[in-house]
Amino acid sequence: MADVNFKTANPPASPDGDATPLTRPELHPDEPVITPHCDLIELLFYAYRDFTSDPDERLAAFDFGRAHHRVLHFVDRNPGMMVTDLLAILRITKQSLGRVLKQLVDKDFILQKPGPLDRRQRLLYTTPTGHALARSLSSPQSERLSRALATLPPGSDDIVRQFLHAMIDEDARDAVAEMIYNTDRPARSLSAAAVAPTMALPEGADPDRNSDRK
Amino acid sequence: MADVNFKTANPPASPDGDATPLTRPELHPDEPVITPHCDLIELLFYAYRDFTSDPDERLAAFDFGRAHHRVLHFVDRNPGMMVTDLLAILRITKQSLGRVLKQLVDKDFILQKPGPLDRRQRLLYTTPTGHALARSLSSPQSERLSRALATLPPGSDDIVRQFLHAMIDEDARDAVAEMIYNTDRPARSLSAAAVAPTMALPEGADPDRNSDRK
């Protein structure tokens, strides 16, 4: 199978009869021919597809999946974080997290320690093994980023950074930036509410009573 | 539940005893303190998390999931595409695609037509309904992109475009660009091999004989 073989398949891009003129029925005159930023939508899909595929093989060697990767990554980057914070970041339920977290703890990649101030908490840390795995998973991603940025004019890093930051939900943006860039952590904590804010529910008559979702 | 409440939880970022000094055992002197581009890795996660969450509610109204969205999107953008091409883009198996595709066809969002040149093909088209849904799904994503780009200096669009393009696997890059930007389609076809190229297997002794994967 050749490297780049264009197959010359379908000349008429019309589902109607072979001789029917090409007309999309529901195309209003004021409707733009293509969706604005359709290229970016697709580029984002492809970029993320390949970006996330990098660590997959290494993960499989430990019988882990992408869910484990995400947990391991954020715990490694935020040692001592609360389970609640992790839930807010990943936007999954306690039960979903529970499964993968248990496996990571059982296999000694993540360690849980009671919070010294609030003893209800089980603060999360990576073990040395876990830290090493987290590193080996993020390194191909980091290299991909380096290669990509190297092709761009100098100063593009910041444009990309700003772009991605601006793509985040407005309510979560500040908390995310806080989390990412506060590497000298001055007794700070993650704000679950800010990373994944609750809907502003009307006062009283709260339907969210016994829910797992924040 | 307050809007932005920082909880001031865990001052010591060390899993060891409360009074133990903070030292990561496996931190070689030549190991960088943080992974390069760790911020970008996380920004990409958050950006994509929120980017993909946009169409979810609309999707649920039709009992569809993200898999349906992806199929619908690419078929809408590439009318007359082959099933094989779709498999290569999505990087899933024929069986996985089969299910969602069948549902989309059954519910009259996608239409299959035998290829006029190669009658083995079942070329894919969106119906008017399908096209409308595809539009309504991509529009919030497009708006998010517009809002994000509006915050950046002029000319940033191209930087972002180039960045995302450079993030794609090198072998697939050209085919992707071809697919995205050839809106005036001159009897062209997608190249499945280029979008998701096969590993260059050694001649003879091909283990990939009866596989579903390209």
Place this chain on the structure above:
DNA sequence: TTAAATAAGTCAATATGGCTGACGTAAATT
């Protein structure tokens, strides 16, 4: 013209990672 490759579909079984709902327990807050 026979053989092989390709496009597409299918059946069956399995795994992963999500979800809801219902409970329980310990600790902190009010």
Place this chain on the structure above:
DNA sequence: AATTTACGTCAGCCATATTGACTTATTTAA
């Protein structure tokens, strides 16, 4: 003392992916 919070768990369900095997047309190549 009552409530809220942090965390965990059991049970079941669903969506989406996987592998492997097999069939049917149809096209292409030996």
